[in-house]
Amino acid sequence: MSQQPNVVSDLAADGDEVDRLVSGLDAARWQTPTPAPGWTVAHQIAHLAATFRLAALAAAKPEQFQQVVASLSPNFDANVKAAMAEFVAEPPEVLLQRWRTERAGVERALAALPGDQMVPWLVRPLPAAVLAAAGMMELFAHGQDIADGLGVQRTHTDRIGHLVGFAVRTWDFGYLARGLQTPDVEFRFEITAPSGATWTFGPEHAEQRITGPAVDFCLLVTRRRHHADLGIKATGKDAEAWLEIAQAYRGPAGEGRKPGQFATR
Numbered sequence: 530m531s532q533q534p535n536v537v538s539d540l541a542a543d544g545d546e547v548d549r550l551v552s553g554l555d556a557a558r559w560q561t562p563t564p565a566p567g568w569t570v571a572h573q574i575a576h577l578a579a580t581f582r583l584a585a586l587a588a589a590k591p592e593q594f595q596q597v598v599a600s601l602s603p604n605f606d607a608n609v610k611a612a613m614a615e616f617v618a619e620p621p622e623v624l625l626q627r628w629r630t631e632r633a634g635v636e637r638a639l640a641a642l643p644g645d646q647m648v649p650w651l652v653r654p655l656p657a658a659v660l661a662a663a664g665m666m667e668l669f670a671h672g673q674d675i676a677d678g679l680g681v682q683r684t685h686t687d688r689i690g691h692l693v694g695f696a697v698r699t700w701d702f703g704y705l706a707r708g709l710q711t712p713d714v715e716f717r718f719e720i721t722a723p724s725g726a727t728w729t730f731g732p733e734h735a736e737q738r739i740t741g742p743a744v745d746f747c748l749l750v751t752r753r754r755h756h757a758d759l760g761i762k763a764t765g766k767d768a769e770a771w772l773e774i775a776q777a778y779r780g781p782a783g784e785g786r787k788p789g790q791f792a793t794r
Contacts, residue, residue, distance in 0.1 A: 576609065
């Protein structure tokens with residue numbers, strides 16, 4: 530995938546797209562429920578603001594970040610709720626401005642670092658470029674929730690390749706999140722970009738294979754669609770089992786989405 534200067538600018542471009550989803554909403558529309566149980570559009574933006582503030586701290590002030598992480602509760606969901614509480618309490622116009630401020634902060638902090646510089650993060654240290662890709666994963670996932678809540682159809686560009694690469698890098702997170710043993714196999718990923726290009730990862734002749742469109746792959750690994758409703762194909766028993774648990778984030782898997790839930794959208 531692209532090198533660090535592009536991934537940071539692509540992070541900014543994806544942030545602009547999510548911004549456009551919400552910037553014209555009136556106060557009532559900010560309270561629109563999204564597919565995430567109990568989360569409105571405002572909750573989604575509040576979560577993104579809190580996550581980006583934390584990422585900016587990790588990139589710019591790693592020692593302070595470590596202190597914050599050391600103070601977190603073992604309860605992941607409680608940490609998420611606490612982090613976004615101050616943001617979700619704001620009126621929409623203030624929340625929107627604060628979200629824009631946190632976005633700008635993480636973009637500046639990551640752009641100031643070499644792409645391969647390690648940055649502390651919640652699960653394990655990541656290169657700055659990979660942390661930017663993780664930010665794109667957050668924007669994709671929570672932007673999809675917002676779009677689904679508002680009934681908006683999204684379009685994507687080859688910028689999504691950063692998320693594809695991140696998901697391949699974290700292919701084992703679904704096992705780790707469930708306390709399962711990661712199988713001692715190598716996967717081959719052959720993913721078709723929005724432009725029609727093919728992105729490949731893993732041994733060419735691997736028996737376990739995942740193929741399909743990039744947007745569907747990202748919907749799968751962010752658990753925003755059930756694999757039965759996507760054009761992702763698995764070859765091999767481990768690959769087939771992976772479709773059930775795939776996720777590109779380390780926290781609890783959550784409920785995910787049901788088969789056919791968005792068939793009429």
